[in-house]
Amino acid sequence: MSNKTILVTGGAGYFGSHACKALRRAGFTPVTYDNLEAGWLEMVKFGPFEKGDLPDSTRLSEVFHRWNPAAVLHFSALNQVGEAARDPGKYWTYNVSGSINILNTMVGHGCKRIVFSSTCAIYGDQDGVLLQEGTPQHPINAYGSISAILRI
Numbered sequence: 631m632s633n634k635t636i637l638v639t640g641g642a643g644y645f646g647s648h649a650c651k652a653l654r655r656a657g658f659t660p661v662t663y664d665n666l667e668a669g670w671l672e673m674v675k676f677g678p679f680e681k682g683d684l685p686d687s688t689r690l691s692e693v694f695h696r697w698n699p700a701a702v703l704h705f706s707a708l709n710q711v712g713e714a715a716r717d718p719g720k721y722w723t724y725n726v727s728g729s730i731n732i733l734n735t736m737v738g739h740g741c742k743r744i745v746f747s748s749t750c751a752i753y754g755d756q757d758g759v760l761l762q763e764g765t766p767q768h769p770i771n772a773y774g775s776i777s778a779i780l781r782i
């Protein structure tokens with residue numbers, strides 16, 4: 631891959647910041663796109679930072695235009711299981727519309743590679759079962775259901 635710029639949504643968060651560190655070590659430039667709702671600016675130390683909200687298509691497009699990323703690693707999401715059970719509409723709105731927005735922006739800028747950070751919540755409660763990639767999915771809340779749909 632000659633273009634070494636990767637857009638990392640949620641790059642200020644737990645998983646995203648570690649992904650940025652690994653990308654940097656591998657010779658890539660990770661550009662963090664994050665609204666800092668749950669992340670830490672001090673963890674963005676492996677590449678540039680662009681503050682923005684995932685549903686904000688104008689801002690996202692600006693960032694794509696500026697950096698022309700070769701791929702997206704998508705870690706930005708609301709991810710509190712308890713809150714998702716209490717307020718599923720919020721999760722469907724933010725996590726689904728935000729993800730669709732990033733896909734549309736990628737299409738508009740000819741960016742064809744994405745890695746989506748899914749969750750084992752797609753499998754639900756399956757006691758005694760060794761969870762594997764092909765294990766049937768039985769999510770029991772909005773958080774798991776959304777990841778199951780987006781993973782397809």
Ligand SMILES: NC(=O)c1ccc[n+]([C@@H]2O[C@H](COP(=O)([O-])OP(=O)(O)OC[C@H]3O[C@@H](n4cnc5c(N)ncnc54)[C@H](O)[C@@H]3O)[C@@H](O)[C@H]2O)c1
Pocket residue numbers: 639640641642643644645646663664665666667668669670682683684685704705706707708709724728747748749750
């Ligand atoms: N932590 C876990 O145990 C775990 C396990 C499996 C999967 N995951 C998945 O990995 C992903 C990242 O999880 P994490 O634990 O790093 O979470 P995190 O909360 O630490 O990081 C998420 C980041 O996304 C940002 N963000 C949230 N909504 C945003 C929005 N609308 N626009 C821009 N930025 C936004 C937050 O500010 C934060 O920096 C999630 O999709 C989560 O479902 C996490």
